[in-house]
Amino acid sequence: MTARDLTKNQEMVLGALSAADGPLSAYTILDRLRDRGFRAPLQVYRALDKLLDYGLVHRLESINAFVACAHPHCHGHGSIAFAICEKCGQVEEFSDATVQSRLGDWSREHGFKPSKTAIEIRGTCATCLA
Amino acid sequence: MTARDLTKNQEMVLGALSAADGPLSAYTILDRLRDRGFRAPLQVYRALDKLLDYGLVHRLESINAFVACAHPHCHGHGSIAFAICEKCGQVEEFSDATVQSRLGDWSREHGFKPSKTAIEIRGTCATCLA
């Protein structure tokens, strides 16, 4: 379950995401892998599912896209936050212990058992503002 | 721009969301309003756009659904968080000043100008755990 033994498809999808300079939609990944044998969306989605499980890839819920994890080694990142530039598409991945702890507090106080947390800030990055 | 003067379509969409006991997809709203004259997705999406502008409705990015604001009077809620139960579909809307401030800090420090923030915790609610 802890990865390290990716299948051919999984490696190609992860490769496409790593090579990209920003998040990619599943169908964009498909297009970029067509000349390497990909034919159908399911090939991409199946690979993505596993890569998400392994923590090597993150899904950006607010833009229906996927991005390679920026810190695949820092294994423990619980809830991650993303800053997504709406101009250039660049994404910054970060995590904040205080935010995590506050959201954890709320969950505990309300008897809510969290499974997956999404924190996404959309806006304009420093580069695009300059 | 500050609402108070909803059109017929906007009122019907808001009514459908308020009457529902949980978030609804745009197409579910469409189905529920068919006998009141709704025919096409665009009628729903156009109304939703305005209602989102007015702050009367929130979009749940991680499940492609919409929900009536739980506190339409507390006008000022900047970035809101949602706890979404994956069992029963119930949604709790809350806001945490510390979380907001921490995310604001990160943005300021990184020269990022935020426009819209989504915080969504998926998991299992207290009721469904019991």
Add this chain to the structure above:
DNA sequence: TTCGTTGCGTAACGCTATAACGTCCGTTAT
């Protein structure tokens, strides 16, 4: 062997959202 699990390939389908028309109506300027 037999079975269960996992990954893969293909086709079809369903759900989510927008583009591109044209129309109607109330407000405003001439």
Add this chain to the structure above:
DNA sequence: ATAACGGACGTTATAGCGTTACGCAACGAA
């Protein structure tokens, strides 16, 4: 008044995102 504009509306078609359903092949456990 009437022309011009903006905003909401209706309809059709299309684009984009994701899953269901089927069958096959490989591998390890029983």
